[in-house]
Amino acid sequence: MDERTAIATRRGENYGGRSRQERATDRRDRILTSALQLFGTRDYDEVTVAEVCTGARVSKRYFYEHFVDREDLVRALHKEQNEWLLAGVFSIMPETPVTLDEMLRPAVHQLLTMLRANPERAQVIYINAPRMETRRRGVLRKDAQFLAGMLRQLGVDPQDQTRYERMLLALVAGLSEVIIDWLSRGMTDDLDQLADHLAAYCQAVLVAA
Structure with missing residues (x-):
């Protein structure tokens, strides 16, 4: 020494x-x-x-x-787990997606697959952390920005930016509620079918946006 x-x-x-x-x-x-x-x-x-x-x-x-306290701990834990989830979704995205469907379906399927394989992480992200409403809203905005980044790969250039951002926020909020319902019922629904339904929902909202 x-x-x-x-x-x-x-x-x-x-x-x-x-x-x-x-x-x-x-x-x-x-x-x-x-x-x-x-x-x-x-x-x-x-x-x-x-x-x-x-x-x-x-x-x-x-x-x-x-x-600082228990809530501060859960905020940090939620941030860590949500970043893990988004990174996993992004990792399977094709480098040059051609259509909205080619981007959405694999992304949603990967999201659900990761959650089903990691129920503890899913519980933290979608069940326990949302009890802190301010944190939940911040995460929804961040997820909407993440989706906007993915859509830029398709060359999406909205004419009405305010309308577009609001639609993306509504999209991720609705997606989260369906996922919370799925988790609360034990993730027993057919994953492929659920992924198809959610991808169709995302596509419908994005076309409207």
Whole structure:
């Protein structure tokens, strides 16, 4: 051990070969992992900060170094999970989609497939986090912007931008409500049929937009 490392270790900056920042990042990751398991399997109001800390093997002191409270934790968790979902949808998009249908059907099918394969993530994104209404509205706007970015690949150039943005917001809000209903009933509906129905809904709204 060199002199600098030894000094850092004595100061608490380096422990077990990891820096203070690395240890803090690891604790935050463990808290989020514990939160995903708990909020992904139980109702929002049933989960406590103490339970999250127990699952993450951290004290409440460390929890409050990263998050203000339970709601702040769920906001961060929801952001992380929603970004995971959007990235997964974007990853299967054809580089040069020719028609609206060629873009929508694989995107919706991928969305539903990812949610069915990851019910805990689905619970966080669509069931528990929407209880925080302000956060839900922000996410819907972000999802509408994500969809607008996908449509730009098709060369979509709306003449009435305000009408277009409102229609996209209405589209993702309606899509979310159907998905929430699907999740609430145990995701038992035929996935291919549901994907077809939702893709047709998206296409109808976009044509009107």
